[in-house]
Amino acid sequence: MIIKILGSGCRKCVTLAENAKAAAEAAGKQAEIVKVTDMAQIAGYGVMSTPGLVIDEKLVSAGKVLTAEEIGRLL
Amino acid sequence: MSIFGWLNDQVLRMQWLSDLVTAGVAAVGLDPASRLGGSVQFFVYDVIKIFILLSVLIFAISWVQSFFPPERTRRILGGRSGIWANTLAALLGTITPFCSCSSIPIFIGFTAAGLPLAITFSFLISSPLVDLASVILLASIFSWPIALAYVVVGLIVAIVGGTLIGRAGMEDQVAAFVRDVPVQEGEHVLTRGERMEFARDQVVEIIQRVWPYVLIGVGIGAAIHNWVPAEIITALLGQDKWWSVPLATLIGIPMYADIFGTLPIAEALVGKGVGLGTVLAFMMAVTALSLPSLVMLKRVVSMRLLLLFLAVVTGGILGIGMLFNAITHWFI
Numbered sequence: 204m205i206i207k208i209l210g211s212g213c214r215k216c217v218t219l220a221e222n223a224k225a226a227a228e229a230a231g232k233q234a235e236i237v238k239v240t241d242m243a244q245i246a247g248y249g250v251m252s253t254p255g256l257v258i259d260e261k262l263v264s265a266g267k268v269l270t271a272e273e274i275g276r277l278l
Numbered sequence: 279m280s281i282f283g284w285l286n287d288q289v290l291r292m293q294w295l296s297d298l299v300t301a302g303v304a305a306v307g308l309d310p311a312s313r314l315g316g317s318v319q320f321f322v323y324d325v326i327k328i329f330i331l332l333s334v335l336i337f338a339i340s341w342v343q344s345f346f347p348p349e350r351t352r353r354i355l356g357g358r359s360g361i362w363a364n365t366l367a368a369l370l371g372t373i374t375p376f377c378s379c380s381s382i383p384i385f386i387g388f389t390a391a392g393l394p395l396a397i398t399f400s401f402l403i404s405s406p407l408v409d410l411a412s413v414i415l416l417a418s419i420f421s422w423p424i425a426l427a428y429v430v431v432g433l434i435v436a437i438v439g440g441t442l443i444g445r446a447g448m449e450d451q452v453a454a455f456v457r458d459v460p461v462q463e464g465e466h467v468l469t470r471g472e473r474m475e476f477a478r479d480q481v482v483e484i485i486q487r488v489w490p491y492v493l494i495g496v497g498i499g500a501a502i503h504n505w506v507p508a509e510i511i512t513a514l515l516g517q518d519k520w521w522s523v524p525l526a527t528l529i530g531i532p533m534y535a536d537i538f539g540t541l542p543i544a545e546a547l548v549g550k551g552v553g554l555g556t557v558l559a560f561m562m563a564v565t566a567l568s569l570p571s572l573v574m575l576k577r578v579v580s581m582r583l584l585l586l587f588l589a590v591v592t593g594g595i596l597g598i599g600m601l602f603n604a605i606t607h608w609f610i
Binding site: 214215242243245246247248249250251252253262265266 | 347348349352382383384385386387390455459460461462479482483574577578
């Protein structure tokens with residue numbers, strides 16, 4: 204699966220990426236983490252507040268740093 | 279008045295800090311009345327003051343902001359039109375994020391949801407131009423009447439600018455993909471703890487982003503304050519020169535800086551006899567228009583609409599600058 208982190212590289216996006224990685228590992232899933240920093244692309248997902256989290260092209264959260272457990276439930 | 283005046287001097291203008299820094303400068307053997315001592319005093323005092331005010335203000339304002347995420351703002355504005363909707367959009371623009379980098383996602387999100395361009399642009403103009411932190415900083419550096427006047431004219435530019443852009447009937451000048459962007463509904467309701475955390479993160483993030491601009495701004499301010507002869511400044515930007523406002527606006531447009539970095543420059547310029555309107559025009563041009571944000575906006579709107587936006591905002595800034603220069607005696 205592909206997990207995308209939408210954000211312009213702020214601290215929150217880094218944390219979210221780490222949490223997503225931890226969640227995927229905990230769930231034993233093979234996940235590729237992609238960071239999307241281009242604002243037009245980010246907005247293309249309908250996101251107005253970063254960071255956003257996209258799992259397999261589906262936006263699952265915006266404007267919030269989810270914990271690894273919360274991401275785990277979404278995987 | 280005297281208690282309010284004292285509070286204003288000590289808390290907002292931090293007179294105690296100025297005195298402390300002056301004493302410190304004297305203690306290391308520099309004469310605060312000399313050029314070098316004066317520059318050092320200006321630099322140290324302004325840097326400390328701006329960082330203290332920034333931290334406190336960003337924390338308080340982020341707390342307020344956490345109640346108005348863009349999704350909620352969009353819902354509040356949805357389905358409205360007319361001058362009051364523009365006013366509401368301009369007002370909501372004052373309590374949304376400081377960074378012009380977030381204006382593109384907001385533009386796309388608003389337009390995709392079907393908000394008219396008039397409303398979206400009122401919001402987009404007011405968002406970087408007027409924010410609560412800059413108003414309080416203006417009050418700290420100049421005075422409350424000037425800060426309030428800045429808010430009022432900033433809102434007027436946003437309201438009139440948005441209305442004019444709406445009248446131009448350019449709804450078709452927006453990049454086609456924008457309308458196909460999915461509209462994400464539903465907002466996350468924050469708990470008290472999350473609001474605290476959000477506000478704290480904002481302080482760290484914004485200070486990390488703006489500190490170089492603040493240092494550069496204060497540096498330039500200190501240089502103007504003590505090294506550049508007043509005659510040169512007034513010859514270029516003096517109140518009696520008709521070109522002072524257009525020149526200040528032209529210099530300010532391509533510059534990309536936070537209002538926090540421009541305030542010390544503004545302070546020093548006013549100290550050298552530059553008109554209040556000229557200085558406000560410079561600050562507005564720096565914050566409302568910048569090359570990076572125009573380049574970003576170009577990706578979602580046509581050249582015609584971009585030029586209209588540029589013309590409307592520039593015109594508004596020029597008008598305000600000249601108006602303020604004409605009525606400066608009301609304030610100082």
